[in-house]
Structure formats: C-alpha cells, structure tokens
Amino acid sequence: MSYILRATAKGGDVRIFAAITTEMVEKARATHNLSATASAALGRFLTAGSIMGLMLKSKEDTLTLTINGGGEAGNLVVVANSSGNVKGYISNPFVDPPLNNKGKLDVGGAIGIDGTLNVIKDLGLKEPYSSQVPIRTGEIGDDIAYYFTVSEQTPSAVVVGVQVDTDLSIKSAGGLIIQMMPGADPLLADLITYRLEEIPQLSKLIGDGKSGEDILNMLFDDMDLKIFEKIEVGYVCDCSRERVERALISMGREELESIKEEEDIEIQCHFCNTKYSFTKKDIEEMIK
Ligand SMILES: [Zn+2]
Structure with a gap:
C-alpha cells in the first residue's frame, strides 16, 4: 500500500509530509512500460504531486504539474486530486541516458533545464490558479522546492527518490516535503537540512524496509514529532x-x-x- 503521513514538529513550526509510494510508481511503470530513467523521473514527479494534492484545501480541487526542460524525456504531466491519488505520463517513456557522474539515473539530464515547472490548481473558480518557475536542475525535488519558496513563499525541503531493480520493477519510491511555517526559527531549517544530508538516501531507507514512521523518527525524534494521519494514496485513472x-x-x-x-x-x-x-x-x- 502506498501512503502519506501528515505530521508536524516543534509545536507546529515545521509541517511534514512523508510518502511511501513504491506501489504507486510500480503501477505507473507497468502502465507505461517505463525505462529505468523514465520510472525515476515520473515516479519522483508523481510522489511530489501526490503530497501536493493532499495540500489542496477543498475536496473538489485538483492539481496539474507539468515539467519540460527540452531534454529527451519530453513533457511530464501529473494530475493529483485532494485525496492524494495521482495519474501521469511522460512523452518519452523509453528515455534512458547513461548514468550521471554520481553513478545515478540521470533524471536531470533526461528532463533538461531549458524550460519551466508549471503548477496549475483548479480550485473551482472561473480561472485556475497557475504559476510557473524556471527549472533549476531537472531533478524534480530541487524544482518543486524552488516552486514552494518562490511562488508560495514557503521555504521547503523536498526529497523524492525512486530505486529501480535490475528487472526494471520498482524497488522503492517515496518522498518528504518539509516546510517551515511563518515565524519558525531560521536555525531550525539549517538543522533539518543538515539532518537530511546525514541520513542514508531516502529511497535506500525505504528499500531496506523502513516505514514512514521510522524515517520521521530518525529525523525528528527530539523535535516534538507528532504524526496526525496516515492516508492511503495510489495511481488511479478516472477516465470513462x-x-x-x-x-x-x-x-x-x-x-x-x-x-x-x-x-x-x-x-x-x-x-x-x-x-x-x-x-x-x-x-x-x-x-x-
Ligand atoms: Zn484513463
């Protein structure tokens, strides 16, 4: 089951979402017959989209994310609803560049940086809310973090990761979005950034069997962590x-x-x- 935990730390100064999305991304992979790099790219985007869907205020609201940096991957589209269910596609599901200089799937290279990340929220008003920011690295996490900071004035850390197995199935996938609420101690953001760098890579932790609760405890156990809700999410298409x-x-x-x-x-x-x-x-x- 894919799920998202909704939590806070430091008496509400820090808002936290932790997502375990291995099954969601596996369903996307099987639906679109994705290459390893395409799985990583779309999987990261779906994971971020699912969390951002949960941030929508009303039940009927929907969110569409698109990114196109002029790379071989082409256009990536994710649509999320307020329950955190998502669907998406990538123009080039076969994109598979060589590994990057860190030995990782080259999501940034596949997407490219010559373009924008677009966030469109249909809030039931006449005109949808729409915002776009230039692509930073094409690695998805950095780009979503930049969107939150610039367009929503909410300093945020965004970590999204997907591990692909040798048979191309999804070994693990998940994400964290950590946001500083107004008035929070700026040093707190530095401490959290430091801890995120300290812990092993998120997709590795999930692949090793760590739960969302385990990961939040590793990061926030001494920061008055409160987990409020566990929400089941998935890859769901509502076409008919x-x-x-x-x-x-x-x-x-x-x-x-x-x-x-x-x-x-x-x-x-x-x-x-x-x-x-x-x-x-x-x-x-x-x-x-
Ligand atoms: Zn459909």
Whole structure:
C-alpha cells in the first residue's frame, strides 16, 4: 500500500509530509512500460504531486504539474486530486541516458533545464490558479522546492527518490516535503537540512524496509514529532467512455464533422492507455 503521513514538529513550526509510494510508481511503470530513467523521473514527479494534492484545501480541487526542460524525456504531466491519488505520463517513456557522474539515473539530464515547472490548481473558480518557475536542475525535488519558496513563499525541503531493480520493477519510491511555517526559527531549517544530508538516501531507507514512521523518527525524534494521519494514496485513472464523449462534444460541431469522415475513431487515454472506440454513427449522435 502506498501512503502519506501528515505530521508536524516543534509545536507546529515545521509541517511534514512523508510518502511511501513504491506501489504507486510500480503501477505507473507497468502502465507505461517505463525505462529505468523514465520510472525515476515520473515516479519522483508523481510522489511530489501526490503530497501536493493532499495540500489542496477543498475536496473538489485538483492539481496539474507539468515539467519540460527540452531534454529527451519530453513533457511530464501529473494530475493529483485532494485525496492524494495521482495519474501521469511522460512523452518519452523509453528515455534512458547513461548514468550521471554520481553513478545515478540521470533524471536531470533526461528532463533538461531549458524550460519551466508549471503548477496549475483548479480550485473551482472561473480561472485556475497557475504559476510557473524556471527549472533549476531537472531533478524534480530541487524544482518543486524552488516552486514552494518562490511562488508560495514557503521555504521547503523536498526529497523524492525512486530505486529501480535490475528487472526494471520498482524497488522503492517515496518522498518528504518539509516546510517551515511563518515565524519558525531560521536555525531550525539549517538543522533539518543538515539532518537530511546525514541520513542514508531516502529511497535506500525505504528499500531496506523502513516505514514512514521510522524515517520521521530518525529525523525528528527530539523535535516534538507528532504524526496526525496516515492516508492511503495510489495511481488511479478516472477516465470513462462518458468523459471521453463529453470531451469530444466540447470540441464543437465543426471538429466532429471533420473527424466523422473517418470510419472508426479510437481515442486512447494518456494516463492509463485504455482505448475508447467510436463509430461514425456514435459521432453523428454526438453532433445531434
Ligand atoms: Zn484513463
């Protein structure tokens, strides 16, 4: 089961989310037949998106994250709802550059840094909230941290990691988002940064069987750690034939008339690869 823990430390001065997302990322990998680097890139993005989904204020709100740095990976898209369920895709699921100079999967190289990270929140208002920041490293964690600091004025540490096994299955995946609330002692942020550097790599800890609780205790055991909630999250697509029909109808009469020329129309969901086929007659019905 993939899950997120919601916690605080130092009497609420520090807000913490810890995610264990191995199964979520494995489902994305199997759905899209991802290469190791694509798994790491999309897996990190899905993990961050899932946590950010939980930060949404109302039940109906949704969040869309996109990143495209001009690298071989192309466009990455993650959509999250307020329950922390996510779906996503990467334009190039086969991207697989050589390991980077640290011997790690080269997510930053695959994504590139010539572009922006976009955060779009549909909060049920007329216009969605949208914000974009330049890509820092393309490693995802750094880019999300930069977004929080610049666009939401919330200094944040973001750690996201995925370990891929030799058979390409996901060995471990997870993330931490740690945020300093207004008025928190600035030295506290330094201490937390130091501890994050001290502990073994997050994906390794999860691969070794450490739970979210274990990891939070390693970091915050002397800081009045309080764990409030454990929320089950997953990779879930909510597409349906009705939704695809509605999307087709929203294209307008002219577009529908032009696609009607083809005999059978097949539309594939980007997120789960389910295929929906429509006959000429179905399209004629929609035009009416
Ligand atoms: Zn779908």
